[in-house]
Amino acid sequence: MKYLLKTQLIAIVVSFSWIIYLVVLAFLDQPDRALRYINTFVFGLAILLAILYFVLARYLLGRNWSSLLLVLISYFLLYKPIFLGFLLKLTNESNGSIIKFLSISTGIVHVLAVIIGMGFGILFTRPERKV
Structure with a gap:
């Protein structure tokens, strides 16, 4: 039961961080802000989120x-x-409408960040020693 609760807590954190990711990108996507650098922000935020998911999974x-x-x-x-x-x-x-567009266009990047971050977090966790 404790294991299922932990996985659901992480799923909520992943969803909440995706919403924050969309809001930040929607803010930066406004005209006269950082429109030319939006791809840099998409991948930069995805890398930061992958690091967060790595730590959570580990x-x-x-x-x-x-x-x-x-x-x-x-x-x-x-x-x-x-x-x-x-x-x-x-x-x-x-x-x-901007958030809907960003959720469609950057959804794959976020899913890859989740899979890579959590996958490496699980992979680099040391197995528990049974004494």
């Missing part, structure tokens, strides 16, 4: 590969639609 999940599937399935089916719907209700129509 210290909370341990060396269990099934946790990656539990996090991804609950993220895609439950938390991502709820958090995105909540964010779109909070924003006005013009910002909502």
Whole structure:
């Protein structure tokens, strides 16, 4: 039960960080801000999030590969639609369209950051010694 709770907590953190990722990119995507550098920000934020997921997976999940599937399935089916719907209700129509566009165009980058960060976190966790 404790293991399932940890995976769901990480899935919520992944969803929340994706929402923050979208909000930051939507803020930077406004005209006269950093529009020319948006690709740099997309990949830079993805690398920072991958490092965060690496640390979370390493210290909370341990060396269990099934946790990656539990996090991804609950993220895609439950938390991502709820958090995105909540964010779109909070924003006005013009910002909502920017956020929808960014969620479609940068979704793959974020999923790869999750898979790479958590995968390396699980891979580089030391196996527990049974004494």
